[in-house]
C-alpha cells in the first residue's frame with residue numbers, strides 16, 4: 001500500500017516546489033494537452049527533453065518516476081498492444097485475420113507508450129512537489145468564478161482538503177485493523193475470490209465505524225472552534241503570483257511554439 | 266467571587282436515553298479558577314463540557330457565560346470565549362499542517378490577514394511549536410498535536426479553556442509536557458481552566474475538584490478535601506492520590522495513620538518523623 | 544526452562560529503498576522463557592509495537608531471525624507457514640475494540656476459531672468460555688458490540704483473542720483510555736489468566752507501576768535498539784541510568800527514595816509497589832487504630 005508514489009509529497013525547496021500551486025496545476029494540465037500535439041520523433045524528443053529538465057529542476061531522482069509507472073504497466077502494455085495490432089498502413093510484417101503488425105502500428109504503439117509515460121511523469125511530478133492541501137487550495141482558487149452560479153466552492157474545497165488530510169490517518173487505521181484481523185486468523189491475500197471478498201467485511205465495517213467516529217469528533221472540534229460555513233471567513237494562505245511563475249508560463253509558451261514547429265501538419 | 270460560568274437547573278438527556286443524564290443540575294465556576302472534573306467512564310463529563318460550550322442544547326435550564334445567558338442568538342458569540350481541547354489528538358486536527366490548523370479558528374472569526382499571521386506565529390511560539398509550522402500531522406507525536414491544539418485555542422484569546430481528557434492518549438512525557446504548558450498559560454493569560462481527567466496528579470493541580478457520578482455532583486471541594494475520602498473514590502472507580510494509597514496499605518498493617526489528607530510530600534515527612542520517634 | 548521466544552539480530556526497516564525508509568528495529572537480540580511476564584518499555588517511536596508485531600508474524604524481519612513457540616521466522620518465511628503461529632500467539636492491540644464488526648458479541652468472539660476451521664457450534668462454545676473468562680455478563684452476549692460501554696467493548700475484544708487459547712499473549716498498551724477501575728480490572732484479568740492458563744505474557748506499557756506490579760522482566764527499547772533486559776528490581780534501582788534515558792520510576796520507588804533522602808531509613812530490597820513499601824515501613828511506625836473509624 002505504501003509503494004505507490006503517485007499522490008505522495010516529497011518535501012523540498014526546489015524552484016518547482018516553490019511555484020504557485022495554481023500555476024503548477026494549470027501547467028500540468030496544459031502539458032498533458034500539449035502531449036497530444038506530438039506526432040513525430042522530434043516532437044516527442046522535445047517533450048522528453050522538457051520533462052527531464054523539469055525533473056532536474058525539482059531535484060528528484062528519476063527512479064521514483066519509474067515506480068509511478070510500474071503499477072500501471074499492464075494497462076499501458078494492453079493499450080500499446082491494441083495499438084500495434086489494430087493499426088494499418090506502412091510495411092506489413094505479420095498478419096492474421098484483422099490482426100496485423102505493420103510499421104505504422106509499431107510506431108504508433110511506441111508513441112502511445114511515450115504519451116502514457118509523459119502523463120504519468122508529469123502528474124507524479126505535480127504531487128511529489130505540491131502538498132495535497134495546496135492542490136486543494138489551488139482548485140478552490142481556480143473554481144472561484146463558479147461561486148457566481150452558487151456552487152459551494154469553499155465547502156467543496158474544505159471537504160477535499162480534509163479528505164486529503166485524513167488519507168494517511170485512515171491508511172494507518174486500515175493497516176491496524178488488518179493486523180488485528182490477521183491476528184484472528186483472517187487471510188487477506190490467500191484463498192478463492194469468494195474467500196477474499198468475505199475477508200474484506202471484517203476490514204471495511206470497523207473502518208467505516210472508525211471513520212464515522214472520527215468525522216463526528218472532527219465536526220464537534222470544528223464547531224467548537226467557531227466554524228459555521230464558508231461565509232465570512234478570511235484566509236490564512238493567500239498565494240502570490242511571483243516572477244518565477246510568469247517565467248514558467250513563458251517556458252511553456254516556448255514549448256508550445258517548439259511543438260507547433262516540429263510536429264507534422 | 267465573580268462567576269465566569271454558571272449552570273442553573275439544567276436538564277439534559279440524549280434523544281436515545283430514557284432518563285435524564287443531568288436532572289436539575291447546578292454548577293458555578295469562578296473566574297481564574299482551575300476546576301477539575303473527575304468521574305468514571307460514562308458519568309457525563311464530556312456531555313457537560315459540550316453543554317457549557319453550547320455544542321449541545323439542554324432541554325431545560327440556563328447556562329450563563331461571562332454574565333450573559335446563552336441562547337441560540339448569542340451562542341456563536343459566547344463560544345468565542347471558550348476554547349476546547351479534546352481527547353483524541355488526531356481527530357481535532359483540522360488543517361493540513363500545523364500553521365493552517367492554528368489558523369482555522371481565526372479564519373472562522375474573519376481575523377484580517379496580517380493580524381492572523383501575527384497571532385498564529387505568536388501562539389505557535391508560545392507552545393514551542395514554531396519550527397514545526399509547516400509540518401503535517403502525520404509527522405507529529407500525540408503530545409505535539411495536543412500542543413498545536415492548545416495553540417489553536419490560545420490564538421483565539423479565550424477566557425475559559427476546557428480540556429476534555431486532553432492528556433489521556435499521551436505517554437507520560439507528553440502528558441507532563443501538556444500539563445505544565447497549561448499551568449504556565451493559565452497564569453500568564455489569565456485563563457479559567459476546566460480540566461476533565463482520570464489522572465489524579467492532574468486533578469490535584471486544581472483549585473477545586475468536582476466528582477461526577479451519572480450526572481450528579483457527589484462532591485465539589487478542594488483536592489485535599491476530596492482526596493481524603495479515598496475509599497469513596499475507589500468505590501466510584503476513580504484513582505486516589507499516591508499518599509492515600511500508602512496510607513491505606515499502612516492501615517492494613519495496623520499502623521496508626523493521620524486521618525486528614527496529606528500531600529505526598531507531607532506524607533513523606535510524616536513517615537520520616539514517625540520513624541524517628543519510634 | 545524452555546525458551547518461548549528468541550530473537551537473533553533482528554532488523555526491521557519500514558518502506559525500504561525509498562526516501563521514507565525508516566529502521567525501526569536495529570540488531571535486536573533477546574530470549575524469553577516459557578511462562579514469563581515481560582514488560583517492554585521505551586519512549587514513543589522507540590519500536591515497541593514494531594517488535595511485538597514480529598511475534599505472530601505480522602511483520603517479518605528485514606534481516607536476522609526469530610523463534611517463537613518452535614516456529615522459526617526469517618525474512619523468507621511465507622504467510623502460509625505462519626497460520627499455526629497466529630493461533631498460538633494472541634495479540635491484543637492498542638484500542639482493540641477497533642476490531643469488532645459482527646452483529647452480536649458472541650459471534651464476534653467466535654470469529655477467530657471459525658477462521659481457524661473450527662465448526663460453528665464448537666466456536667460458540669469456546670466463545671462462551673472466553674466471555675466468562677473476561678467476566679462479561681451473559682446479558683450482553685446477544686447485543687451488538689457497538690451498543691456496549693467502552694470497558695465492555697474492550698473486554699469483548701480481549702475475549703476475541705483469548706478464545707484462540709493462545710500460549711503467548713501479547714498486549715500492546717491494552718488499557719489505554721479506560722478509567723482507573725477499568726484499568727485495574729483488566730490488568731488483574733491478565734495476571735489471573737496467566738497463572739490459570741500458564742501463558743507467556745508480553746506487555747507494552749508506559750506505566751511503570753504496572754511494570755513493577757506484574758512483570759518479572761523488562762526490555763528497554765530506545766530508537767530501535769534493545770538497551771537492556773533486566774528484572775524490575777534491578778532496573779528500577781539504577782536511578783541515574785533511568786534518568787539518563789528519561790525513563791520514570793514506579794510511584795512507590797520514587798516515594799521510597801524520598802524517604803531515604805530525608806531520613807536514615809534504608810529500604811532493602813527497594814520497594815516497587817505500595818504493598819512492598821508498607822510492609823517494610825509498618826514495623827517502624829506507631830501501631831493502633833486511628834480515631835476516624
Ligand SMILES: Nc1ncnc2c1ncn2[C@@H]1O[C@H](COP(=O)(O)OP(=O)(O)OP(=O)(O)O)[C@@H](O)[C@H]1O
Pocket residue numbers: 279280281282286304305306307308309310311312313693722
Ligand atoms: N452522542 C450520544 N448519543 C447518545 N448517548 C450518548 C452520546 N454521547 C454520550 N452518550 C451517553 O451519555 C452518557 C455520558 O457520556 P459522556 O461521554 O458524557 O461520559 P464521560 O464521563 O465523558 O465518559 P468518558 O470518561 O468515557 O469520556 C453515557 O452513558 C453515554 O453512553
Ligand SMILES: Nc1ncnc2c1ncn2[C@@H]1O[C@H](COP(=O)(O)OP(=O)(O)OP(=O)(O)O)[C@@H](O)[C@H]1O
Pocket residue numbers: 436557558565566567585586587588589590591592593594
Ligand atoms: N507503517 C509504518 N511506516 C513507516 N514508519 C513506521 C510505520 N509504523 C511505525 N513507523 C515508525 O517506526 C518507529 C517505531 O514505531 P513503533 O510504532 O514501533 O513505536 P512504539 O515504540 O510502539 O511507539 P508508541 O509508544 O508511540 O506506540 C517510529 O519512528 C514510527 O514512526
Ligand SMILES: [Mg+2]
Pocket residue numbers: 310311312429430
Ligand atoms: Mg468523555
Ligand SMILES: [Mg+2]
Pocket residue numbers: 591592593715
Ligand atoms: Mg506502539
